[in-house]
Structure formats: structure tokens, C-alpha cells
Amino acid sequence: MKRNSVSMDVNAPLKAVEDILKDPGQFITNWPYVVRVRRSDGIIAEIEFPFFVFRFHDEYTFTFHEDYNSFIYEGNGRNGTLVVTVTLREWQKKTSVRVDLSYSGRREFFIRKPLEFLTRGIAESLRDLAESSKVELSAKTEEAIGDVDFSDPVSVANFLAKAKMVHNGLHLIQEGKFFDVLHEIMEKAGSDVIYVSGITSDGTKGFKVLLRGTQVLAVEIRSGTSVETVKVTDEMTAQRALHLLSNVSGAYMLNAWVPAGGV
Incomplete structure (x- = not known):
């Protein structure tokens, strides 16, 4: 099993970040390597990892769970399992975000670098979405x-x-x-x-x-x-x-x- 984690601060209130995470279909659509997302008995995402001279494509059916301060996206594919956990902590006017990713399955050794990029890309996507969230208009x-x-x-x-x-x-x-x-x-x-x-x-x-x-x-x-x-x-x-x-x-x-x- 391969594991990666990334932490960063987001210049947005906790609720703005939570609102994004509670819409897993839209959130997953903004992940790197995601080719397409559709809803059919759950959220199905096609993810294509590039490495060497060919690409590693799989289709994951995601289930979504949340607890006190964590949001979990568990994807089961034909060739492996991908689990992303986002943990939040409010800090003054910012929100501390930690993204943990684990992957187990075929060719997990070969896609080590793409998995690292995916983890960071998920965190950066969440930050960008939250920091560009709607303002209150006068x-x-x-x-x-x-x-x-x-x-x-x-x-x-x-x-x-x-x-x-x-x-x-x-x-x-x-x-x-x-x-x-x-x-x-x-x-x-x-x-x-x-x-x-x-x-x-x-x-x-x-x-x-x-x-x-x-x-x-x-x-x-x-x-x-x-x-x-x-x-x-x-x-x-x-x-x-x-x-x-x-x-x-x-x-x-x-x-x-x-x-x-x-x-």
C-alpha cells in the first residue's frame, strides 16, 4: 500500500471548506487525473495515471463518509482501492487542511510519483475552490x-x-x-x-x-x-x-x- 499526505492552510472559513467537501461529486471532479465523473448508484470517477510510455486507467466507485472533522472518499476500482481522507481544523480566520491518500492495487509501485502529485493536487484544488468561494454582495x-x-x-x-x-x-x-x-x-x-x-x-x-x-x-x-x-x-x-x-x-x-x- 502506498500512502501520501499533504498539509496546508486555506484562507477561508471552516464552513466554506466544509461546503465543498460535502459535495463529493463536484469536489472529485476537480482532482488531478480525473477524466470524467458521473452519478450512477454512487459517484463513479474515471482516473487515468500517466507513467512511462502508457497510462494506467481505472474506474472507481466512491462512497462518502464524514465524522467530526474528517471527510472520507473511498474509491473501489477494478485494479485497486483509493482512499482520500481530508481532515480540517479551524485556526483563527484560516482553516488547516490535511489530505491523506492511500492506494493499494496493481502497479502501485510504478505510480508512486503520480500518487504524490494527486495528493498535493487534491489539497491545492480544495484551497483554490474555498478561497474563490462566493462573497457577500452589498x-x-x-x-x-x-x-x-x-x-x-x-x-x-x-x-x-x-x-x-x-x-x-x-x-x-x-x-x-x-x-x-x-x-x-x-x-x-x-x-x-x-x-x-x-x-x-x-x-x-x-x-x-x-x-x-x-x-x-x-x-x-x-x-x-x-x-x-x-x-x-x-x-x-x-x-x-x-x-x-x-x-x-x-x-x-x-x-x-x-x-x-x-x-
Whole structure:
């Protein structure tokens, strides 16, 4: 049996860390080497360990347990058993986290280094998720979110004054997959509210969209000299906004902002 452990401090309250750990499906999805997670009579995760010239792939069915200060994820696969235990301790405004991992099964000697990386990656993933957890928004920030209308630059400026950039990068958006890209960015940002803008490399096409969860609040679509903005206020404008966004595809440089609280 191979064992590894990692300890680190997380700049987040105990409850924020606990909330992440109590959703094992989402937590396991963010582990290194995890290819896919699905729910079917438990949580099933496909994990692929790379080593030498080939990869060691297995499918683990996880059960989840918790006690006073520990959260245990026990995965049984065809070729081995993987057990991850996360122990928490509150320390002033921080949370002390210890991740213990044990693995027994075929080729356990050969995947020693990947197991070490997996242990540290689980701890770092938990830290990143907890430290990016939702902030409490002030009344003025909530007002700025509701007022955003891309035909009114002042309303956008008021929102951005109370926001922080959380993502920047080039994305190749496949036809019909725009909302999948938005969902991925939103999950990584850890916020229910997100503002995403995109522009093509030649500057001929662009978009702006503000979302709260699955609800589109405002949209701007630009193609050449043509610009259309939609402030969602009813079912008709919501359908128009969704139609415009569903046609976004191609290579875009994306920037994303989330509310940072403010006053």
C-alpha cells in the first residue's frame, strides 16, 4: 500500500471548506487525473495515471463518509482501492487542511510519483475552490448588477467598478457549445454572477454577456459595424438573448469578471 499526505492552510472559513467537501461529486471532479465523473448508484470517477510510455486507467466507485472533522472518499476500482481522507481544523480566520491518500492495487509501485502529485493536487484544488468561494454582495453591488445594459456604458462601468477579473484566455468555441464554455468559466470563477466579453483576433466580431446562474441578464453582439444589445426584462427579450448567444462560435479572446463586493 502506498500512502501520501499533504498539509496546508486555506484562507477561508471552516464552513466554506466544509461546503465543498460535502459535495463529493463536484469536489472529485476537480482532482488531478480525473477524466470524467458521473452519478450512477454512487459517484463513479474515471482516473487515468500517466507513467512511462502508457497510462494506467481505472474506474472507481466512491462512497462518502464524514465524522467530526474528517471527510472520507473511498474509491473501489477494478485494479485497486483509493482512499482520500481530508481532515480540517479551524485556526483563527484560516482553516488547516490535511489530505491523506492511500492506494493499494496493481502497479502501485510504478505510480508512486503520480500518487504524490494527486495528493498535493487534491489539497491545492480544495484551497483554490474555498478561497474563490462566493462573497457577500452589498446592496449597491446588487443594484449595479441589475442595472447593466450594454447600450448604456455608464451602467457597465458601475458594475466593473465593483468587480474583479478572474479569467483571460483564447477559446475556440465550437458551434452550439457557447453555453458550455460559459458554464466552465463560471464554475472555475466560483460565482453565480459573471460578466464575459469576447473578441476575435481581427476585431470584426465580439460579444458581451452578463449572467446570474443560468439566467441571462444582458447581451451585446457585434459583427462588423452591426451591434445589437438586449436587456432581458421579459420572456421575449430572454428568447432573443438566447438566440443571439447560441450563434456565437469561432476563436475568441475571452475576459471574465465577477462581483467583488464593494460599497
